[in-house]
Amino acid sequence: MASATELPFGTRLIGETEKALNAILRRLLAGSGVGEPQWVTLNVAIAAGGALDEGALAGRLAQVRKVTGEDARARLRELEEHGLLTVLADGGPVVPTAAGLDFRRRVAARVEELTARLWGDRPEAELAAAGALLNTVLARANKELAGP
Incomplete structure (x- = not known):
């Protein structure tokens, strides 16, 4: 049972946790010109390793971020304008620049330090149980989004 200062498991707890973590991320990204949508976009692009063309990467980003393909493409273009990603040919493979890789490395190091402090x-076993629960909730939420 939750104490007077703890929230019971549910949407409020998940929502407040998400808001707190996003506020921390905004603090880590402050002054960089990169926000949470661009940060996620950069991470997905780096994880793809240049194997996806612009259309395929935009499709993957739309899935991950739960946005339209147009929104995903806009975030890719913003990162290109910031010099963090480049499209190798018109609509071709998207690859991170050296500046993009360096920026991601620096911020990710700070995220790892924070993660160590948070959990x-x-x-x-506790982390595995939390991961299993959140993966179940995510899968069900994705099913709802894809539903009729």
């Missing part, structure tokens, strides 16, 4: 001391 690095939790037992492995």
Whole structure:
């Protein structure tokens, strides 16, 4: 049972946790000209390793971020304008620039430090149970979004 200061498991707890983590991310990104949508876009593009053309990457981003393909393409263009990504040919493969890789490395290092403070001391079984629950909720939410 939750104490007077703890929220019970549910949408409010998930929502407030998401808001707090996004506020921390905004603080880490402050002054960079990159916001949360661009940060996610950069990470997905780097994970793709240049294997996806602009259309395929935009499709993947639309899935991950739950946005339209147009929104995904706009975020790719913003990162290109910031010099963090480049499209190798008209509509061709999207690859991170050296500046993009360096920016991601620096911010990710700070995220890892923060992650260690937030849940690095939790037992492995607890983290596995939390991960399993959140993956179940995510899969069901994605099914709802894809539904009739």
